[in-house]
Amino acid sequence: MSIQTHANGAATETSPLLDVRRLTVHLNVRGREVKAADGVDLHVSAGECVGLVGESGSGKTMVARSVVGLLPTVKLKRYDGDILLDGTNILGLRTKELRRARRGRVSMIFQEPTSYLNPTMRVGRQIAEALPKGAMRGNPTETIQGLLAQAGLPRGQGIERRYPHQLSGGMKQRAMIALALASDPKLLIADEPTTALDVTVQAQVLQTLRHLHEERGMAILLITHDFGVIAEMCERVYVMYAGEIVESADAVTLFEHPRHPYTRLLLDSLPGRRREREGQALKGSIPDLSMLGKGCRFMSRCPFARDACREDQPMRVRPNGQAVRCVLEDPDQSPSLNGLSVAEPGRHS
Numbered sequence: 001m002s003i004q005t006h007a008n009g010a011a012t013e014t015s016p017l018l019d020v021r022r023l024t025v026h027l028n029v030r031g032r033e034v035k036a037a038d039g040v041d042l043h044v045s046a047g048e049c050v051g052l053v054g055e056s057g058s059g060k061t062m063v064a065r066s067v068v069g070l071l072p073t074v075k076l077k078r079y080d081g082d083i084l085l086d087g088t089n090i091l092g093l094r095t096k097e098l099r100r101a102r103r104g105r106v107s108m109i110f111q112e113p114t115s116y117l118n119p120t121m122r123v124g125r126q127i128a129e130a131l132p133k134g135a136m137r138g139n140p141t142e143t144i145q146g147l148l149a150q151a152g153l154p155r156g157q158g159i160e161r162r163y164p165h166q167l168s169g170g171m172k173q174r175a176m177i178a179l180a181l182a183s184d185p186k187l188l189i190a191d192e193p194t195t196a197l198d199v200t201v202q203a204q205v206l207q208t209l210r211h212l213h214e215e216r217g218m219a220i221l222l223i224t225h226d227f228g229v230i231a232e233m234c235e236r237v238y239v240m241y242a243g244e245i246v247e248s249a250d251a252v253t254l255f256e257h258p259r260h261p262y263t264r265l266l267l268d269s270l271p272g273r274r275r276e277r278e279g280q281a282l283k284g285s286i287p288d289l290s291m292l293g294k295g296c297r298f299m300s301r302c303p304f305a306r307d308a309c310r311e312d313q314p315m316r317v318r319p320n321g322q323a324v325r326c327v328l329e330d331p332d333q334s335p336s337l338n339g340l341s342v343a344e345p346g347r348h349s
Contacts, residue, residue: 017219025063025076025078046219053230170197170204231251247324
């Protein structure tokens with residue numbers, strides 16, 4: 001069994017189920033090159049729940065859509081790297097080959113299920129169309145009801161006979177989960193699955209995903225801007241900003257010892273976490289992805305920015321495997337980090 005080390009510094013004993021290497025997606029939008037994803041590295045092992053977190057506009061959804069081959073309809077300026085799904089490189093496959101490669105390996109649920117459920121078809125029929133051919137030989141109604149039940153919808157209420165508009169927001173999201181489960185995927189990508197739901201339904205949907213993860217042993221790539229969801233669900237975390245991964249670590253390390261200023265400021269903004277740097281809340285917004293220059297992309301918002309940040313920053317790997325895209329992780333810059341008027345990053349009392 002070989003050890004495989006990735007560009008983000010993490011190591012696994014076997015080949016990961018999903019291995020994204022240097023994924024670059026640049027879009028041509030009204031004559032401007034939008035760097036939606038820029039050299040992204042991440043991996044998800046079988047049975048693992050991994051979080052991809054960052055503000056809206058950071059590029060998280062573009063990474064997810066690239067994995068399942070659902071790129072936007074705008075012209076691509078650049079699209080390269082590797083997306084290895086269960087050992088098969090799916091980047092650049094033709095439509096039929098991509099569908100074959102995805103089946104039984106990966107499914108995706110979306111932030112707004114109304115946009116992805118066919119309003120003219122009953123829910124049960126949509127699930128039936130996603131089932132493998134062999135599953136239709138027995139009792140397809142029983143199979144469909146079973147999938148809906150796994151997604152948290154009760155049997156005996158004829159939900160499979162309803163149209164999407166006859167379901168509440170939470171029920172639609174669960175119907176989308178059932179649809180995603182129909183192909184029995186090894187990996188489920190959940191893109192902001194609870195954003196449009198009220199707090200009670202959010203908790204129920206997260207409980208459903210946790211149950212599927214534990215009972216099925218299904219890997220999950222959970223995409224969100226909510227660190228509370230990450231804390232509740234994930235074993236490892238990638239933090240994304242302006243098209244790049246800026247930090248990766250196991251969840252415990254990330255919450256207790258965040259290293260990138262962006263991660264630290266995001267966590268300091270959470271309710272219940274006492275700020276040790278009063279007045280240093282996260283300000284501003286993600287830069288225009290068509291106007292990115294050289295250097296650290298977080299520099300304009302960073303309270304620790306310095307001249308060295310004007311140079312492009314590689315990922316720097318710490319001995320514990322935590323990887324950080326920040327000049328403050330450079331040994332030559334460590335005296336400056338120690339001189340900050342803050343306690344050790346991530347220490348909260």
